[in-house]
Amino acid sequence: MxxxxxxxxxxxxxxxxxxxxxxxxxxxxxxxxxxxxxxxxxxxxxxxxxxxxxxxxxxxxxxxxxxxxxxxxxxxxxxxxxxxxxxIMNPNTKKIPSDEFLSKIGDFEKFKKDFTDKALGLFGSGWVWLVLNEHGDLEILQTSNQDCPLSMGKKPLLPIDLWEHAYYLKYQNRRSEYIEAWWNLVDWEVVEKIFEKYNSR
Ligand SMILES: [Fe+2]
Structure with a gap:
């Protein structure tokens, strides 16, 4: 390693x-x-x-x-x-997935809302992820502390760090503002490349 x-x-x-x-x-x-x-x-x-x-x-x-x-x-x-x-972060992103990946995600605004709701609803420190689950379906997953989706048999695609150290200096307790800002940085090209890698195995 x-x-x-x-x-x-x-x-x-x-x-x-x-x-x-x-x-x-x-x-x-x-x-x-x-x-x-x-x-x-x-x-x-x-x-x-x-x-x-x-x-x-x-x-x-x-x-x-x-x-x-x-x-x-x-x-x-x-x-x-x-x-x-x-x-998966990049300051110069397209801010939206490709049409091909959108067809797997479905309604992008609904996906972002569901993901954001899970992130806001996470109690304590942890992460929210888009993962590929055991059945090969996309799923939004909450994990506590530093638990890793790999340990749950899930393949990670997109994580947001929801520990306060990820946002407290700028946003203090306003987790929702951090999440809203973070969407601007998501590099969907990287996420899609990882998705393709999983599917080619
Ligand atoms: Fe962190």
């Missing part, structure tokens, strides 16, 4: 005005880095896992020795979820 953070495809201030530079900097260089550090620390206790891709580990946490399982679930999830989150 790569022990360094994935490079961002943009600068800290590139997501302004939707997500402010200070939030991106702290979120990436402190919070995300901390998940990665703790994951590495846990895995160092079991070198036999060092060559196993993180996706495989999170897809089957039972392969992880019990003494580090919780640490790997939380910090491996934290590393995977954040890497995903950074990768």
């Amino acid at each position: 790569n022990k360094t953070l994935p490079k961002l495809n943009y600068n800290y201030d590139s997501l302004e005005p939707f997500i402010d530079a200070k939030t991106v900097e702290i979120h990436y260089s402190k919070h995300h880095q901390n998940y990665l550090n703790k994951l590495v620390e846990a895995l160092d206790k079991h070198p036999e896992l060092s060559e196993v891709p993180l996706e495989n580990i999170l897809s089957d946490l039972d392969i992880v020795p019990e003494d580090i399982r919780t640490a790997v679930k939380n910090n491996g999830g934290g590393h995977f979820n954040h890497s995903f989150y950074w990768s």
